[in-house]
Amino acid sequence: xxxxxxxxxxxxxxxxxxxxxxxxxxxxxxxxxxxxxxxxxxxxxxxxxxxxxxxxxxxxxxxxxxxxxxxxxxxxxxxxxxxxxxxxxxxxxxxxxxxxxxxxxxxxxxxxxxxxxxxxxxxxxxxxxxxxxxxxxxxxxxxxxxxxxxxxxxxxxxxxxxxxxxxxxxxxxxxxxxxxxxxxxxxxxxxxxxxxxxxxxxxxxxxxxxxxxxxxxxxxxxxxxxxxxxxxxxxxxxxxxxxxxxxxxxxxxxxxxxxxxxxxxxxxxxxxxxxxxxxxxxxxxxxxxxxxxxxxxxxxxxxxxxxxxxxxxxxxxxxxxxxxxxxxxxxxxxxxxxxxxxxxxxxxxxxxxxxxxxxxxxxxxxxxxxxxxxxxxxxxxxxxxxxxxxxxxxxxxxxxxxxxxxxxxxxxxxxxxxxxxxxxxxxxxxxxxxxxxxxxxxxxxxxxxxxxxxxxxxxxxxxxxxxxxxxxxxxxxxxxxxxxxxxxxxxxxxxxxxxxx
Numbered sequence: 001x002x003x004x005x006x007x008x009x010x011x012x013x014x015x016x017x018x019x020x021x022x023x024x025x026x027x028x029x030x031x032x033x034x035x036x037x038x039x040x041x042x043x044x045x046x047x048x049x050x051x052x053x054x055x056x057x058x059x060x061x062x063x064x065x066x067x068x069x070x071x072x073x074x075x076x077x078x079x080x081x082x083x084x085x086x087x088x089x090x091x092x093x094x095x096x097x098x099x100x101x102x103x104x105x106x107x108x109x110x111x112x113x114x115x116x117x118x119x120x121x122x123x124x125x126x127x128x129x130x131x132x133x134x135x136x137x138x139x140x141x142x143x144x145x146x147x148x149x150x151x152x153x154x155x156x157x158x159x160x161x162x163x164x165x166x167x168x169x170x171x172x173x174x175x176x177x178x179x180x181x182x183x184x185x186x187x188x189x190x191x192x193x194x195x196x197x198x199x200x201x202x203x204x205x206x207x208x209x210x211x212x213x214x215x216x217x218x219x220x221x222x223x224x225x226x227x228x229x230x231x232x233x234x235x236x237x238x239x240x241x242x243x244x245x246x247x248x249x250x251x252x253x254x255x256x257x258x259x260x261x262x263x264x265x266x267x268x269x270x271x272x273x274x275x276x277x278x279x280x281x282x283x284x285x286x287x288x289x290x291x292x293x294x295x296x297x298x299x300x301x302x303x304x305x306x307x308x309x310x311x312x313x314x315x316x317x318x319x320x321x322x323x324x325x326x327x328x329x330x331x332x333x334x335x336x337x338x339x340x341x342x343x344x345x346x347x348x349x350x351x352x353x354x355x356x357x358x359x360x361x362x363x364x365x366x367x368x369x370x371x372x373x374x375x376x377x378x379x380x381x382x383x384x385x386x387x388x389x390x391x392x393x394x395x396x397x398x399x400x401x402x403x404x405x406x407x408x409x410x411x412x413x414x415x416x417x418x419x420x421x422x423x424x425x426x427x428x429x430x431x432x433x434x435x436x437x438x439x440x441x442x443x444x445x446x447x448x449x450x451x452x453x454x455x456x457x458x459x460x461x462x463x464x465x466x467x468x469x470x471x472x473x474x475x476x477x478x479x480x481x482x483x484x485x486x487x488x489x490x491x492x493x494x495x496x497x498x499x500x501x
Contacts (some may be wrong), residue, residue: 080141096153107192108184112289160236165189169197173393191269191291204387215253221409227395243336248364254339258294259378265292285320290334298340306351313358343419361415425460426468437497443483444491
C-alpha cells in the first residue's frame with residue numbers, strides 16, 4: 001500500500017481480492033471517491049481484500065489541501081465582471097466598430113474576436129484550472145463586460161495609413177523607415193503582411209518586375225497604376241471606394257496575381273466571396289474582419305446585388321448575418337478584387353452609373369504559351385519579396401502624388417468601354433445619335449428602330465426595351481408622353497431628338 005501526490009489531491013492504491021488495483025482519490029481538494037481498476041502484473045494478490053477506508057492525507061499536507069479548496073471555492077464565486085477584469089489585467093483589449101479586438105504582440109496587430117469564435121478564443125485566455133468554472137453563459141457575460149469596459153479604437157485611420165505592417169516591424173512607406181515593434185500598438189493595425197524586415201534588406205531578383213513586364217508589356221502608365229493598386233492592397237488605406245477587375249483571356253497571369261495577393265495578405269485576412277454572392281447576407285458576413293477579397297468567379301448579378309456592391313465599396317454600414325445569430329452592422333474594409341475572362345452581365349439600371357464609377361479594370365492581354373508556364377509561379381514571385389515591397393512602396397508614393405486617386409490609362413479605359421459595349425451599349429448609341437431638345441417629340445418605337453440598326457451594324461446585342469428606356473431617362477431630361485402617328489396616339493418622349501446622319 002502506498003500514497004501518491006496527484007495534482008493538488010491525493011491517491012491511495014490497495015490490492016483487491018480480484019487481483020486488481022483500486023484507487024481512492026481526493027482531487028482538486030474535493031472529497032470525492034474515484035474508482036479505477038487495472039490488472040496486476042507479478043506476484044499473486046492476497047485472496048482476502050484489505051478493508052477499505054476513506055483515505056485521510058498526511059497531516060503535513062492538510063494545510064495545502066485546505067488552501068487549494070479555499071482558492072477553488074473563491075473561484076466558483078467570481079462574477080462575470082471579475083473574470084473580465086482578470087482577463088483585462090493579462091491582455092490588451094479594444095473595441096472598434098462595435099467589435100472586440102485583442103492585441104497580438106508577436107505580430108503587432110489588433111485581432112478581431114469573431115462572434116462565432118467567442119467561446120473558443122476567449123476561453124483559451126483563461127488558465128487551464130480556471131476554465132472549469134467558465135460555462136457558456138458565463139463566457140457570454142464576460143465578453144459583454146469586455147466590450148463595455150475596453151477602450152474604443154479611433155475611427156479615423158490616422159497614422160496607420162502611412163505604414164505597411166510587416167510581421168516583425170512597421171515601415172513608413174513615405175520615408176521607407178522602420179518603426180520598432182513596441183510602437184505598433186498605438187497605430188491600431190488590424191492586420192499584418194506575411195513579409196518581414198529581412199525582406200527589405202535583400203536584393204531584388206527582379207522576378208516580380210519581369211512578371212509585370214510580361215503582363216502589361218510596354219504600357220508603363222498602366223504598370224504604374226497597377227503598382228499603386230498593389231500598394232493599396234498591402235496598406236491600411238480603404239477609403240478610395242473602388243473595386244478592381246483583372247480582365248483578359250486565359251493564361252495571362254490573372255490567377256497568378258490573385259494567388260500572390262492571397263499569399264502576401266494571408267488567409268487570416270483574406271476572403272473569397274464571389275461576385276454572384278454579394279447579395280447573400282450569409283456569404284458577405286465572411287468579409288467581416290478581412291482586408292482583401294479575391295475571387296476568380298464572376299457571374300450574373302441583380303439589382304439588389306449592385307446596391308450591396310455600392311455599399312461594400314463605399315465604406316457604408318451594411319447588415320450581415322452569421323448562421324444562427326442576429327443581424328449585425330459592419331463597414332466593409334476588404335478591398336474587392338475579381339478576375340474574369342468575360343465581364344459579369346449587369347442589368348441593374350438604377351445602380352449602373354455608380355457601379356461603373358467604382359470599378360477599375362486592369363487588362364491582362366498578353367497570353368503565355370503553355371510550354372512557357374512556370375509551375376506555382378506565385379510561390380516563385382514571393383521569393384522576390386524585396387521587389388514586391390519596392391513596387392508597393394513606390395506605388396503608394398505615386399498614389400499620394402495623385403491625391404489618393406486612380407487614373408485610368410488608355411488600355412484601362414478601352415477595357416471599360418468593352419464592358420459598356422456588352423452591357424450598356426444603349427449609352428454608346430445615345431451618345432452618338434440622341435440630343436436633348438425641349439421642343440422635340442419622338443415616338444419610342446422610332447428610337448428603338450434606330451437603336452436596333454446601330455446594334456446590328458456594330459455587332460451588338462440590343463438591350464430589352466424596358467431596360468434602355470430606363471437608361472434614356474437617366475441620361476436625358478425628358479418626359480414620357482404620347483405622339484400622334486398616322487392618326488393615332490402612341491408612346492413617346494418629350495425633350496429628345498434623334499440625330500441621324
